[in-house]
Amino acid sequence: KTRVGVLISGTGTNLQALIEQTRRPSSSAQIVVVISNRPGVQGLKRAALAGIQTRVVDHKLFGSRAEFDGTIDRVLEEFGVELVCLAGFMRILTGTLVKKWTGKLLNVHPSLLPSFKGVNAQKQALEAGVRVAGCTVHFVAEEVDAGAIIVQEAVPVLPTDTEETLSERIREAEHRAFPAAMELVSSGSVKLGGDGHIIWRS
Ligand code: 3YE
Numbered sequence: 001k002t003r004v005g006v007l008i009s010g011t012g013t014n015l016q017a018l019i020e021q022t023r024r025p026s027s028s029a030q031i032v033v034v035i036s037n038r039p040g041v042q043g044l045k046r047a048a049l050a051g052i053q054t055r056v057v058d059h060k061l062f063g064s065r066a067e068f069d070g071t072i073d074r075v076l077e078e079f080g081v082e083l084v085c086l087a088g089f090m091r092i093l094t095g096t097l098v099k100k101w102t103g104k105l106l107n108v109h110p111s112l113l114p115s116f117k118g119v120n121a122q123k124q125a126l127e128a129g130v131r132v133a134g135c136t137v138h139f140v141a142e143e144v145d146a147g148a149i150i151v152q153e154a155v156p157v158l159p160t161d162t163e164e165t166l167s168e169r170i171r172e173a174e175h176r177a178f179p180a181a182m183e184l185v186s187s188g189s190v191k192l193g194g195d196g197h198i199i200w201r202s
């Protein structure tokens with residue numbers, strides 16, 4: 001199975017969805033380590049409960065982004081990680097780390113990219129008045145939220161929606177899209193081509 005490392009910053013609901021996917025006998029993925037940049041978050045408890053090793057790499061303890069990313073990289077290497085999933089991980093990664101892990105680094109974003117990059121994507125969608133929102137799982141490129149798209153799922157925007165209700169509907173879509181994307185990449189059905197576009201196995 002493909003050895004997966006998951007990076008988190010918070011509650012870890014996407015981590016939970018990935019864990020449940022790896023429990024299926026047909027899964028090509030096994031999560032070998034969960035790394036959080038914040039100590040004490042609920043996602044660390046979810047990992048421990050699932051019997052997965054955890055590490056905290058607190059960004060506040062590092063003098064530079066390069067040193068923080070270097071430590072993340074060392075932990076990933078220590079565990080023999082082959083694929084990294086950013087599951088609600090809220091740090092921008094340096095070009096050095098992104099380049100080293102090109103084609104092996106996935107992120108989930110709460111909009112239908114390329115619309116609404118950056119933070120508060122759900123609020124941006126409401127303010128734009130779109131009637132369809134959703135989530136995107138993409139390969140991580142140095143430019144944030146700009147990497148090749150692997151899976152998207154659309155959800156409706158309802159007239160009564162608030163940021164909270166829309167965010168919850170998008171989150172539920174993420175819990176289907178992210179495991180699906182992890183499976184596509186870990187099974188070799190999808191990979192990143194040298195030109196930055198994805199390639200589907202024929
Ligand atoms: N890094 C690169 N490319 C990507 N990280 C993520 C996706 C992605 C990536 O496509 N190179 C907003 C975080 C954005 C932000 O400004 N974060 C701050 C820290 C804020 C905090 O700690 O709460 C920062 O300075 O990094 C993952 C998603 C990143 C979301």
